[in-house]
Amino acid sequence: MSFLRLFPSLTSRLVVVAAAAGLPWRSGAEGAVEPARILSWGDQGDGTYRNPILDADYSDPDVIRVGDDFYLVASDFHFVGVQVLHSRDLVNWRIVGQAFHRLAMHPRYDEMAGYAQGTWAPALRYHDGEFLLYVCTPHDGLFRWRARNPAGPWSDAVTVKAVDGWEDPCPFWDDDGSAWLVHSRVGAGPLILHRLSTDGTQLLDDGVEIYRGPVAEGPKLFKRHGWYYISLPEGGVNKGGQTVLRAKDLHGPYERRVVLPDGSPHQGGLVELAGGETWFIGFKSTGWLGRVCHLLPVHWGADDWPVFGDNGRAVDRWQKPGIGRTYPVARPQAGDGFDGAALSPQWQWNHNPVDTAWSLTARPGWLRLQAQPADSLATARNTLTQKLWDQTGTVDVKLDVRGMADGQRAGFAFICGREFGWIGVVQAGKTRRVAWLGGDGPEVPGGDVWLRGTYEGDVARLWFSLDGAKFADTGVNVPLKFGQWKGARLGVFCYGGAGRADVDYVRYDYGRR
Numbered sequence: 001m002s003f004l005r006l007f008p009s010l011t012s013r014l015v016v017v018a019a020a021a022g023l024p025w026r027s028g029a030e031g032a033v034e035p036a037r038i039l040s041w042g043d044q045g046d047g048t049y050r051n052p053i054l055d056a057d058y059s060d061p062d063v064i065r066v067g068d069d070f071y072l073v074a075s076d077f078h079f080v081g082v083q084v085l086h087s088r089d090l091v092n093w094r095i096v097g098q099a100f101h102r103l104a105m106h107p108r109y110d111e112m113a114g115y116a117q118g119t120w121a122p123a124l125r126y127h128d129g130e131f132l133l134y135v136c137t138p139h140d141g142l143f144r145w146r147a148r149n150p151a152g153p154w155s156d157a158v159t160v161k162a163v164d165g166w167e168d169p170c171p172f173w174d175d176d177g178s179a180w181l182v183h184s185r186v187g188a189g190p191l192i193l194h195r196l197s198t199d200g201t202q203l204l205d206d207g208v209e210i211y212r213g214p215v216a217e218g219p220k221l222f223k224r225h226g227w228y229y230i231s232l233p234e235g236g237v238n239k240g241g242q243t244v245l246r247a248k249d250l251h252g253p254y255e256r257r258v259v260l261p262d263g264s265p266h267q268g269g270l271v272e273l274a275g276g277e278t279w280f281i282g283f284k285s286t287g288w289l290g291r292v293c294h295l296l297p298v299h300w301g302a303d304d305w306p307v308f309g310d311n312g313r314a315v316d317r318w319q320k321p322g323i324g325r326t327y328p329v330a331r332p333q334a335g336d337g338f339d340g341a342a343l344s345p346q347w348q349w350n351h352n353p354v355d356t357a358w359s360l361t362a363r364p365g366w367l368r369l370q371a372q373p374a375d376s377l378a379t380a381r382n383t384l385t386q387k388l389w390d391q392t393g394t395v396d397v398k399l400d401v402r403g404m405a406d407g408q409r410a411g412f413a414f415i416c417g418r419e420f421g422w423i424g425v426v427q428a429g430k431t432r433r434v435a436w437l438g439g440d441g442p443e444v445p446g447g448d449v450w451l452r453g454t455y456e457g458d459v460a461r462l463w464f465s466l467d468g469a470k471f472a473d474t475g476v477n478v479p480l481k482f483g484q485w486k487g488a489r490l491g492v493f494c495y496g497g498a499g500r501a502d503v504d505y506v507r508y509d510y511g512r513r
Contacts, residue, residue, distance in 0.1 A: 036328070036329040036330050036331055037329075037511065038329060039055075039390065039511040040511070040513075041053070041055045041390075042054075042055070042091060042092070042329070042331065043091045043092050043320070043329040043330075044317070045329055047319060047320055047326070048317055048318060048319055048320060049091045049295065049317070049318060049320050050316060050317045051265075051284075051294040051295060051314070051315065051316055051317075051318075052284065052292040052293050052294050053090070053091050053093070053281070053293055053294065053295045054085075054093060054292060054293035054332070055289070055292050055389055055390050056289070056290065056292060056332075056387040056388065056389045056487070057289065057290025057291055057292070057387050057388075057486055057487030057489075058072070058074040058085075058283065058291070058292065058293045058387075059074055059075045059267075059283050059290060059291035059485070059486075060074055060075040060120070060121035060122075060168070060218060060267050060268070060283065060291075061073070061074045061267075061268045061269060061281050061282065061283060061293050062074070062121075062122060062123050062124050062220070062268070062269040063090075063124075063268070063269040063270075063271045063281045064124050064125060064126055064269070064271060065271050065272065065273065065274075066126045066131075068088060068274070068323070069086060069087075069088065070086065070087045070088070070089075070090055070271065071084060071085065071086055071087075071124060071131070071150050072084075072085040072086075072087070072093065072124075072269075072281065072293075073085070073099075073122045073124045073133065074122070074283075074293075075119060075120050075121050075122065075485070076118060076119050076348065077115075077116060077117065077118040077119060077120070077484065077485050077486055078103075078109070078114045078115050078116065078117055078118040078350065078351055078484065079118070079348040079349070079350060079385060079486070079489075080098075080100070080101060080102060080103055080109075080118075080348055080349045080350075080351065080352060080353070081098030081099065081100055081101055081345075081348050081349075082098060082099040082100070082119055082122055082133065082135065083095050083097075083098055083345060083346075083348070084096055084097045084098065084099060084124075084150045084151070084345075085332065086150065086151075088323070088327050089320060089321055089323050089326075089327050090271070090279055090281070090295055090320075090321045090323075091295065091320055091321070092327055092328070092329060092330040092331070093330070093331065093332055094330060094331075094332055094333065095332045095333055095344075095345045095346055096150060096151040096345065097150060097151040097152040097154075097345055098152070098154075098345050098348075099133050099145045099147070099152075099154045100145060100154060100156075100157065102352050103118055103119075103137075103351070103352055104156075104157065104352075105137060105140040105141065105143065105157070105159070106137075106139070106140050109351050109352045110351070110352050111351075112350075112351050112374075112378065112379045112380070112381065114351060115378075115417070115418055115484045116417075116484040116485045117137055117138055117139060117140075118137055119135045119137060120135065120136055120137065120138060120167050120168065121135070121136075121167060121168040121169075121217070121218050121267070122134065122135040123135070123168075123169055123170040123171060123220070125171055127171075127173055127200070129148070130146045130147065130148060131146065131147045131148070131149075131150050132144060132145070132146050132171065132200060133145045133146070133147075133154070134160070134169045134170070134171055134181070134200075135169065136166045136167050136168065136169055136183065138164075138165065138166075138167060138186050139164050139165070140162070140164075141159055141160070141161050141162040141163045141164075141166070142159075142160040142161040142163065142166055142169055142181075142183070142203075143157045143158065143159055143160060144157065144158045144160050144200060144201065145157055145158075158201050160181075160200075160201060160202065160203060161203050165185055165186045165187075166183050166184075166185060166186065167183065167184050167185065167186050167188075167217060168183055168184045168217050168218045168219060169181055169182070169183040170182050170183070170219050170220050170221050171196060171200055172221040172222065172223075173198075174223065174250070175223070177198060178195070178198070179195070179196035179197060179198050179200060180193060180194065180195060180196055180221070180250065181193075181194045181196045181203065182194075182210070182219045182221050182230065183219070184216060184217040184218070184219060188215040188216060188217040188236070189211075189212055189213060189215065189216035189217065190209045190210075190211060190212035190213075190216060191209070191210050191211040191212075191213075191216055191219050191230070191232070192207040192208065192209055192210070193207060193208055193209075193210045193250065193251065194206075194207040208251065210251055210252050210254065211230070211245060211252070211254055213232075213234050213243065213256070214234050214235055215233075215234055215235055215236045215240065216232055216234055216243075217232065217233060217234075217267070218232055218233050218266075218267040218268075219231070219232045220232070220268075220269050220270065222270065224300075224304070225304055226248065227246045227247070227248065227304055228246065228247050228248070228249070228250050229244060229245065229246045229306075230244070230245040230246075230254065231243075231244050231245075231259075231269075231270055231280075231306075232244075232245070232267075233266035233267035233282070234258075235262050235266075237267075237285060237291070238285045239262050239263055239285075240262060240266050240267070241258060241259075241260045241261045241262045241263065241264050241266055242258070242259050242260035242264060242265075242266040242267075242280075242282065242308060243256060243257065243258050243259065244256075244257050244259050244305070244306055245257075246304075246305070257305055259306060259307070259308040259312065260282075260296075260308050260309060260312065260313075260314065261312070261313075264282075264284070264309075264313075264314045265280075265282040265283060265284040265293075265294035265296060265314055266282045266283070266284075267282055267283055268280060268281045268282030268283060268293070269281055270298065270306075273321060273322065273323060274323075275322055275323075275324070277297070277321060277322055278297075278298040278299070278300065278306065279295060279296065279297060279298060279321055280295070280296045280297075280298050280308055281293055281294070281295050281296075282294055282296070284314075285482075286487075287458065287482055288416070288458040288479075288480040288481050288482055288487060288488050289388060289391075289480075289482075289487045289488065290387075290482060290486060290487020290488070291487065294314065295318075295321075296308055296309040296314060296315055296318075297309065297310075297315070297318060331389075332346060333345070333346040334346060334386065334389060334508040334510070335395075335505070335506050335507050335508035335509075336367075336505065336506050337365070337504075337505045338360055338365060338366055338367040338503065338504070338505065339364075339365055340360070341360065341361075342360070343360070343384075346386045346387075347384050347385070347386055348384075348385055348386065349382065349383070349384060349385070350380075350383040350384075350385055350415070350491065351381070352381075353381065353382050354370075354372055354381050354382055356370075357369070357370040357371075357372055357381070357382050358370065358382050358384075363502055365504070366400070366502040366503060366504055367384070367492070367502065367503040368500055368501075368502050368503075369382055369384075369410065369492070369493070369494035369500060369501050369502075369503065370382075370494070370499075370500045371404075371405070371408045371410070371494050371495050371496055371497050371498060371499050371500060371501075372494075372495055373495070373496065374495040374496060376420075377413060377420040377422060377493060377495070378418045378420065380493055380494075380495035380496075381495070382493075382494065382495075383413075383415075383491050383492070383493040383495075384491055384492050384493075385415055385489045385490065385491035386489060386490060386491075386508075387487065387489055388414075388455070388480075388487065388488050388489055388490060388510075389508075389510045389511070390510040390511040391456065391457055391511075392455065392456045392457075392510060392511065392512060392513065393454070393455055393508065393509065393510035393511070394452065394453070394454045394508075394509050394510075395412065395452065395453040395454075395490050395506065395507070395508050396450065396451070396452050396505075396506070396507040396508075397411075397412045397450070397451045397452070397453075397492060397503065397505070397506050397507075398448065398449075398450050398451075398468070398503070398504040398505055399411065399424075399425065399448070399449050399450075399451065399501055399502065399503055399504070400447050400448055400501070400502040400504065401425045401427075401432055401444060401447060401448075401449055401501055402447035403499050403500040403501065403502065404425065404427045404432060404497065404499040404500070404501060405427060405497040405498045405499030406427055406428055406429065406430060406497055407427070407428070407496045407497035407498075408426070408427050408494070408495070408496045408497030408498075408499045408501075409424055409425070409426050409427075409435075409493070409494070409495060409496050410424050410425055410492075410493065410494040410495075410501035411423050411424015411425060411451055411492070411493060412424060412451040412453055412490070412491070412492055412493075413490070413491050413492075413493060414453055414455070414460050414478050414480060414488055414489070414490060414491075415488065415489040415490070415491050416479075416480060416481040416482070416483045416488045416489075417481065417482070417483015417484035417486065418483065418484060419481065419483060420437070420491075421437055421453075421460060421462065421476075421478030421479075421480075422436060422437050422462075422493070423435070423436040423437070423451050423453070423462040423463075423464060423474065424436070424451065424493070425444055425449055425501075426440070427497065427499070431443060432444040434449065434464050434466075436462050436464075436474050436476060437462075437476065437478070438476060439474060439476065441464060441472070441474070442466070444466065445466065446466070448468070449464065449465070449466060450464065450465040450466075450467075450468045450471070451463070451464055451465075452464070452465070452471055453478075453490065455478075455480060457480075458479060458480045458481070459477050459478070459479065459480065460477070460478040460479075460480055461473060461474070461476065461477065461478070462474045462476050462478060490506075490508070492506065
């Protein structure tokens with residue numbers, strides 16, 4: 001398949017996605033839509049953008065175009081549900097859905113034992129009228145989901161290959177209709193090419209090595225002007241760069257060219273616009289916030305080699321992609337008022353949830369979390385999370401704790417891998433008390449408690465209020481960290497005992513200096 005045919009036009013717009021994508025978005029307490037502010041990153045409101053375009057942990061991104069619409073997926077590891085993002089201009093994005101709601105491939109994801117595993121470096125493609133998502137988990141195998149609408153519903157997973165030690169798959173359909181799949185191995189290399197059944201559900205051979213390089217992973221395979229190209233990162237997560245391979249034969253031998261030096265944005269996808277422009281979205285490691293998405297222009301030389309960025313260098317500020325019109329400044333959803341019939345797609349469970357232990361209908365307008373037995377937050381089921389954004393932010397959570405029972409904890413946490421900087425309510429001896437990591441506070445006389453987390457850079461603080469107006473600072477500095485391959489997150493939790501907690505809202509405001 002040619003590079004242009006990789007992204008065919010839709011004859012009719014996916015109405016639900018197109019309607020959602022044009023809205024400027026910032027979620028308030030009740031999920032209201034407000035015009036998005038101009039921040040130090042993303043759309044600058046003047047025809048330019050500043051990197052990153054997504055200042056949150058969207059690592060190993062892949063991106064495609066279908067007609068006038070762009071879709072992006074990224075690694076989510078042990079957090080459930082690969083999020084599908086949508087844009088009309090590659091700069092302003094919204095989350096429109098998730099590809100699945102359980103990591104069903106192994107019991108470890110029910111047992112809170114899959115940290116740093118789960119979904120690594122997914123590949124998203126559009127073929128024969130369907131969206132196809134391929135992903136490897138490091139010890140379980142290669143899996144595929146499909147959907148007519150990227151917002152869902154998605155099919156159940158198909159196990160293409162049950163295997164240990166594979167990572168970073170990418171399917172490819174050639175001009176003659178033959179199908180192929182390239183992947184790396186855990187530990188980053190070599191690259192292995194397989195023949196794939198035309199329906200994309202089976203590998204037809206044991207594969208052949210086509211490239212071995214310095215930490216070679218994340219391959220994206222495409223064809224252009226009779227050349228087969230593989231764009232891949234080399235050199236590692238923190239300090240790597242981007243390489244492009246090309247050959248006239250799919251099996252090689254491949255020529256190699258470094259297109260971005262070490263320390264640049266890398267491991268991502270190329271996408272071609274209807275007008276012929278090419279763009280690259282890759283990640284850059286930032287420490288505690290995780291791996292954030294940068295958008296770089298790509299132009300093609302007369303020798304059919306791509307030139308990334310500004311003559312091989314990453315860009316900070318650049319003209320937005322030439323799509324022929326302007327869209328409002330928008331960003332993915334954050335916070336929630338829990339007013340919908342389903343969880344908003346910015347939320348992801350830490351490992352698989354117990355579906356009978358949470359509800360949006362038991363008390364409409366509230367999220368109810370029924371406590372499950374656990375010794376710590378790292379092993380607590382039904383901890384609901386979302387990504388942190390930007391370098392500064394404030395998170396406000398309102399809880400009703402009247403339904404708690406002895407031995408129970410419920411509250412808010414900053415999540416850093418397997419470490420949790422938490423604040424909440426603990427009940428013992430029929431007494432409820434505010435508590436936090438390393439300390440405790442006053443008794444809770446009523447049923448409502450307000451919790452707050454603030455952060456500036458990699459240091460967070462925890463606060464509480466018994467009236468929703470006056471907040472007390474716990475005095476605790478919570479270090480925010482990158483852990484288990486993920487950037488720091490926020491989350492709400494309820495575990496221990498046999499009670500419950502109800503969450504009225506999570507209000508999240510970020511990017512104010």
